[in-house]
Amino acid sequence: MSFEFEKDLKVEETNIPGLLVFDLPVHGDNRGWFKENWQRAKMTALGLPDFGPVQNNISFNATKGVTRGIHAEPWDKYISIAAGEIFGAWVDLRPGESFGQVYTTRLDPSKAIYVPRGVGNSFQALQDGTVYTYLVNAHWSLEQKKTYTFVNLADPELGIEWPIPLEESERSEADLHHPMLRDAKPMEPKRTLVTGCNGQLGRAVRAYAEAHGLRGFEYTDIDEFDFSDPTAYDKYDWSLYGTIINAGAYTAVDRAETAEGRPVAWKANAQGPALLARVAKDHHITLVHVSSDYVFDGTADLHSEDEAFAPLGVYGQTKAAGDIAVANAPEHYILRSSWVIGEGRNFVKTMMMLSDRVANPDDQLEQVTVVDDQYGRLTFTKDMAEAIFHLLDSHAPYGTYNLTGSGAVRNWAQIASRVFELTNGNGEKVKPISTAEYFANAKAPVSPRPEHSALDLSKIKAAGYTPADWEETLEAYVNKELGK
Numbered sequence: 001m002s003f004e005f006e007k008d009l010k011v012e013e014t015n016i017p018g019l020l021v022f023d024l025p026v027h028g029d030n031r032g033w034f035k036e037n038w039q040r041a042k043m044t045a046l047g048l049p050d051f052g053p054v055q056n057n058i059s060f061n062a063t064k065g066v067t068r069g070i071h072a073e074p075w076d077k078y079i080s081i082a083a084g085e086i087f088g089a090w091v092d093l094r095p096g097e098s099f100g101q102v103y104t105t106r107l108d109p110s111k112a113i114y115v116p117r118g119v120g121n122s123f124q125a126l127q128d129g130t131v132y133t134y135l136v137n138a139h140w141s142l143e144q145k146k147t148y149t150f151v152n153l154a155d156p157e158l159g160i161e162w163p164i165p166l167e168e169s170e171r172s173e174a175d176l177h178h179p180m181l182r183d184a185k186p187m188e189p190k191r192t193l194v195t196g197c198n199g200q201l202g203r204a205v206r207a208y209a210e211a212h213g214l215r216g217f218e219y220t221d222i223d224e225f226d227f228s229d230p231t232a233y234d235k236y237d238w239s240l241y242g243t244i245i246n247a248g249a250y251t252a253v254d255r256a257e258t259a260e261g262r263p264v265a266w267k268a269n270a271q272g273p274a275l276l277a278r279v280a281k282d283h284h285i286t287l288v289h290v291s292s293d294y295v296f297d298g299t300a301d302l303h304s305e306d307e308a309f310a311p312l313g314v315y316g317q318t319k320a321a322g323d324i325a326v327a328n329a330p331e332h333y334i335l336r337s338s339w340v341i342g343e344g345r346n347f348v349k350t351m352m353m354l355s356d357r358v359a360n361p362d363d364q365l366e367q368v369t370v371v372d373d374q375y376g377r378l379t380f381t382k383d384m385a386e387a388i389f390h391l392l393d394s395h396a397p398y399g400t401y402n403l404t405g406s407g408a409v410r411n412w413a414q415i416a417s418r419v420f421e422l423t424n425g426n427g428e429k430v431k432p433i434s435t436a437e438y439f440a441n442a443k444a445p446v447s448p449r450p451e452h453s454a455l456d457l458s459k460i461k462a463a464g465y466t467p468a469d470w471e472e473t474l475e476a477y478v479n480k481e482l483g484k
């Protein structure tokens with residue numbers, strides 16, 4: 001028992017990002033000793049990730065010189081010693097700048113180490129009967145085995161100075177044959193599941209990930225993964241996923257007011273996000289979700305993230321319910337947008353089509369009436385996708401962020417007129433009308449809409465992302481559509 005007692009609980013960073021070494025207080029008396037081996041509250045306060053262990057493993061190392069490794073499995077490990085002492089060596093096998101970095105140290109019962117997923121782990125027992133114990137945050141499974149990665153303990157490039165020469169050590173047959181570092185395969189990052197991938201935002205997320213060469217992305221829409229169906233979750237091994245980007249929703253605002261639309265909207269926008277939030281919470285997955293200005297009644301000119309929900313219609317009610325559910329996932333980002341424009345059906349495309357009709361002498365349509373008493377800003381899906389990856393990559397604090405284009409607040413009639421002007425130079429053919437008049441003769445149910453939809457963008461700007469001016473993007477968008 002030649003280790004130090006009564007140390008202060010302390011954490012130390014290493015040259016490998018995220019690899020953390022702890023000093024543990026061990027209390028000795030006439031009977032032996034006692035320690036708090038892992039203490040979630042005290043250790044997370046010091047910087048240990050709240051990594052959610054699900055399994056505790058113990059390896060008993062009968063003789064001095066037993067050597068195991070170097071293994072990286074797709075989970076995080078918190079390693080400590082119950083009896084004896086080890087010399088440990090860790091090798092970063094994550095793709096990127098730190099690939100190949102090595103760290104070594106000795107561990108006895110007064111020390112512990114947190115090894116993030118993708119860092120190869122190995123040790124040599126320095127005493128007979130060394131008991132090595134570790135918590136992991138994914139269950140071992142055969143399916144995962146193909147994702148493991150290894151390096152050879154004896155690779156001279158690693159320069160590990162094993163206290164007991166490897167030739168004299170006890171090793172497994174498998175550990176003798178692992179590849180050298182130059183041939184080792186880097187650990188793949190955790191997967192990202194994108195839902196609702198065929199919608200406006202889903203397509204922009206995909207375009208961003210592909211343009212930036214991001215790996216491990218899976219794209220699904222309702223035909224493959226209906227996230228509002230509890231039974232659809234069974235086909236995934238969620239421990240393999242690090243992020244879900246939910247780009248799916250029921251967005252037919254007026255149809256949501258009908259008897260047929262209402263249950264579908266509730267299922268997609270409330271039940272679905274609640275199921276996603278549960279799986280995210282259970283598996284430490286970061287959940288990205290998108291909300292709407294329609295969760296507010298629109299009486300305030302500018303909406304901050306924490307304004308109280310007061311939705312006017314069914315769509316807004318279902319979106320508010322979804323936000324409340326998603327906020328229960330500890331690692332969540334909710335981006336709240338308004339008036340979304342991307343690839344797919346949207347207001348700008350409708351106005352371009354109407355502008356063409358008005359410009360066509362063979363068409364009877366002479367002018368278009370558009371409401372002038374709803375105010376807001378457009379949000380282009382390229383900005384939404386950029387903002388999502390900005391929050392994820394910068395590890396911004398979890399929570400809700402408003403995200404629309406920046407620039408002037410306008411009404412729909414002004415936007416329509418600008419689109420007409422850009423499309424055929426016939427902006428004057430848009431006639432402003434009040435919402436009440438516009439919907440006065442509607443044959444189907446119409447949803448009430450907020451008067452003021454503009455969202456305060458200071459929080460996302462403070463987080464380091466400034467969206468483009470939507471009026472400039474609108475011009476580029478229309479010109480691009482015209483060029484198609």
Ligand SMILES: NC(=O)C1=CN([C@@H]2O[C@H](COP(=O)(O)OP(=O)(O)OC[C@H]3O[C@@H](n4cnc5c(N)ncnc54)[C@H](OP(=O)(O)O)[C@@H]3O)[C@@H](O)[C@H]2O)C=CC1
Pocket residue numbers: 195196197198199200201202220221222223225226227228229247248249250251267268272289290291292293319337338339340341344
């Ligand atoms: N559009 C807008 O103006 C605004 C949108 N938002 C929010 O932004 C997000 C993205 O919107 P946007 O891209 O415009 O939406 P879209 O309507 O363009 O796309 C939504 C996609 O989700 C799919 N989907 C619907 N239900 C499910 C389900 N249960 N499981 C899996 N996929 C599903 C849809 O499939 P299918 O078409 O077959 O139903 C569609 O492909 C949404 O959360 C929306 O509420 C916020 C403010 C404004």
Ligand SMILES: Cc1cn([C@H]2C[C@H](O)[C@@H](COP(=O)(O)OP(=O)(O)O[C@H]3O[C@@H](C)C(=O)[C@@H](O)[C@H]3O)O2)c(=O)[nH]c1=O
Pocket residue numbers: 251252253292293294337338339340346347350368369370371374412435438449
């Ligand atoms: C096509 C058309 C629309 N309008 C009006 C109707 C409506 O009040 C307004 C905008 O039309 P839209 O059909 O795009 O509106 P809407 O579908 O309500 O748009 C909303 O979608 C959901 C999903 C959101 O979350 C919101 O942020 C918002 O973008 O313009 C006219 O006045 N004239 C027209 O010719």
